[in-house]
Amino acid sequence: MNLLNILLGSFFGFSLIWAPILHIIIVILFGFRLISVRRPVGVAIAWFLIVILFPIVGICLYVLIGERPVGRKLTRKIIRMDKEYAAITELMRKRYLVDKDQLPIEGRALSLLAEAKNGSPAIAGNKIELFTNSLEILQDFIDEINRAKKTLHLEFYIWALGGDADRVGEAMIAASQRGVICKVLLDSLGSKDWFKSSWPARFKSAGIQVTEALPIEIGRFQFRRADLRLHRKIFVIDNTIVWTGSMNLVDPRTFKQDSGVGEWVDAMVKIEGPVASQFELTFAFDWSVDNPKISHFKDVAPAPSPTEGSVLAQEFSSGPVYRDDILYQVLLSAIMDAREELTITTPYFGPDDGLMQALMAAAGRGVQVTLIVPKLNDSTLVAWSSRSLYADLMDAGVHIAEFHGGLLHTKSLLIDKRIAIFGSVNFDQRSLRLNFEISLIIYNEMFCATLQKLLDSYLAQSDRVNPVTWSRRVRWRVLLENAAHLTSPLL
The missing domain is CATH 1.20.5 (Single alpha-helices involved in coiled-coils or other helix-helix interfaces)
Incomplete structure (x- = not known):
């Protein structure tokens, strides 16, 4: 003892x-x-x-999520392929050089910035439609698959099991069996349940090529940040039609019904015309990067689709390692360029001080700035953190509306009803710094008018936050929200 x-x-x-x-x-x-x-x-x-x-x-x-590495091996591969990709995109920029003349004066600086760091140029001659009913969109996907003649390329963050999302899978199998070349690229974490199911084996048996993006490998966290994600939503049909926006391959009737926030509310655009080739090229690059069997990017620029309409548009991709921080710069520039109105929809609102100052400065110089966010959020920490910013925004003149018709998942910026940024980007640090994202920048007043109608419908289902009432909320909520905001730089 x-x-x-x-x-x-x-x-x-x-x-x-x-x-x-x-x-x-x-x-x-x-x-x-x-x-x-x-x-x-x-x-x-x-x-x-x-x-x-x-x-x-x-x-x-810090080892898990403190920095932004995608792993030394993958970083070297991305840098090597980006140089090979640059030669292809340079040809694309030369091919559509004259289309820049159609840019409105207020959109020229934004377009040049989005094109910087090896980005895509603005291209004329597109037809763009806005779709807002998720079930109808899933049925449209099935119809597109059934009509496809050559290729089907899908790239999504989440493919959830159940409902009409499974019908999309069955249509893909049928398309592959009739000779259509099908490739599916899904994020490892977002689609983890799908990868654990019988679908990957069924797809491979039917001849569908499947690649798992950014797989989480135990024991490699010291080399690759675990939460860098492929957040893009891209569906390209025959290199002539592309769908993109906020919606994952999920049936809203079955997706996350236990989260207590209602159905996810999404929107997608369907694009026909030459800008589809930009999305096809981005898909090809992502496919090559994430497919371990491919070591070099040798795809040539897809042949441009025939002119389908009169819309000038520009594909805009971003992500860590390549085109680093370009998304932040584009959003900052878009806010600073606004002269009359600026409306933002996002499910997750977590700007840094620079974007906060830009929003408040816009309101201060007379721009009508409106922020539409969900009233109920599936991320409690993000909801608390974002609400800690309300007082400063409203003091500067920003209008805040909380949508109560479900979890508003649409991600958009509408600038002066003349320019729209629409896609997968949330107004938070994760999208800005960590995720691989995709957007479409549209320079067309007719489309912007259509988007404005959608935003008006969201506002009709929203509660406007009253600055006076907000300032009187109980003290413990203020402390809770401010405490949650301390974590925002780490999210």
């Missing part, structure tokens, strides 16, 4: 002496790491405080 007491005393004595020293060493080394990667000040301070308070947990979290 005396020996046990001596051993325990020695252990605790050792811990009391060395634990603080070890803590200090961990904090100093971590501080050097933060300095070496030059993180944004708010993010760096947040991580530093976490490691000071909870050193072991903080270091583990």
Whole structure:
């Protein structure tokens, strides 16, 4: 017993002496790491405080989600393929050089910025339709698949099991069996249930090629951030028609019905015309990057589709490693360019200080800025964090509306009713910094008028946040929201 007491005393004595020293060493080394990667000040301070308070947990979290690496091997592959991709997109920019003359004056700077860093140019001659009923969209997908003659390329964050989403899968199998080349690229995390189901085996048996994007590999978290995701929604048919927007391959009647927020409310656009070839090229690039059997990007620029309409539009893709931070710059520029009206819809609102200042400055110079977000959100932490920003926004003159007709999942920016940015991008740090995203920039007043009608329908189902009433909410809610906001740089 005396020996046990001596051993325990020695252990605790050792811990009391060395634990603080070890803590200090961990904090100093971590501080050097933060300095070496030059993180944004708010993010760096947040991580530093976490490691000071909870050193072991903080270091583990930082390894998992602290930086933006996609892994050394994948980074080298993306950089190599991006150089090969650049030669193809340069030809595309030369081919459509004259189309820039059709850009409205207020859209020229935005278009040039979106085209920077090896992006796609604005292209004329497109037909664009807006669709807002999810079940009808799924049926349209099935109809498109049944009409396809050559290729079907699907790229989505989520393919959920059940309902009409399964009917899309059955249509794909039938299309492949009649000779259509089918490729399906899905995010590993977003579509994890689909990958665990019988669908991958059924697809492969039918001749459908399936690739899992950014697979989560246990033991490789120190080399690849676990939560970098492929968040794009792209469906290309025969290189002539493309669908994109906010909707995943899910049936809203069955998707996340236990989350208590109602059905997901989405919107998609169908594009016919030459801009479809830009989406086809982006799909080909993503497919090549995520398919381990492909080492080089050798696809040529797809032949442009025939002119279908009069709409000028521009595909806009973004993501970590390649085109890094271009999305942030485009959104910031769009807000700063607004002169009359700016309406934003997003399910997840988490801007940084720069975007907050841009929104408040727009309202301050007389722009009618309206933010439409869901009243109920499936991410409680994001909801609390976003509400901590309401007071500052409303003090600056920003109008905030909370949609109560379900979880509003549509992601859009409407600028002066002349330019629209529409796609998969949320107005949060995850979309801006971490996800691979896709958008369509539309320079057409007729389409913008159609989008405005949709936004008006959202506003009709929303509760306007009253600045006076909001300022009187109970103190504990203010503290809770402000505490949640402290985590926003880390999300």
